Amino acid sequence: MKYTKQQVITKANQASKNTLMETLEIEFIDFGDDFLVSRMPVTPKVHQPDGVLHGGATAALAESVGSFAAILFSDQEKVMVRGLEITANHLKSVKSGFIYARATFIHKGRTTQLLDIRVTDEADNLISVCKLSTISLPKKK
Structure with missing residues (x-):
């Protein structure tokens, strides 16, 4: 069954209720044939003690959008789908506004997937480069 872009975004945001994604205010905002985009507000809730975005919050955003894309x-x-490994290289700090994570596939296998997640700020500056590997496991009947 083929869903519209808005149906996919709505479904993804509804699935985030009562999860870490809701706690961090992660919102899915765009979807296409080979990508998914989410955003997260940068507020003191996701800061490290010196007042900039915590790398762990960035990694949580990246894993959320990458896993949901898979x-x-x-x-x-x-x-x-389950995450296997995530790496995050943080390149620039952010104190406020929104950050955006765009997940695209490097490899889309039947069993394993590898995703590239680029995290940018509102001015499209590159904040972090993340890689996520996931595994597709059969559902038990």
Whole structure:
């Protein structure tokens, strides 16, 4: 079944209720044939003690958008997706505003997937470069 962009975004945001994504105010905002985009506000809630964005919050944003992209582009009736490994290289700090994470596939296999997640600020400055590997496991009937 083919969903519209808005249906996918709405479904993704509804699935985030009562999860870490809701706690961090992560919101899915764009979707295409080979990408998913989310955003997260940068407020004191996600700061490290010196008042800039915590790298762990950035990694949580990246893993959230990457894992959800792997789910969207898989056979959701047959498999469940789990993260295997995430790396994050933080290049620039942010104190406020929004950061955006765009997940695209480097490898889209039946069992394993590798995603590139670019995190940018509102001025499109590169904040972090992340890589996420996921695995598709068969759902038990």
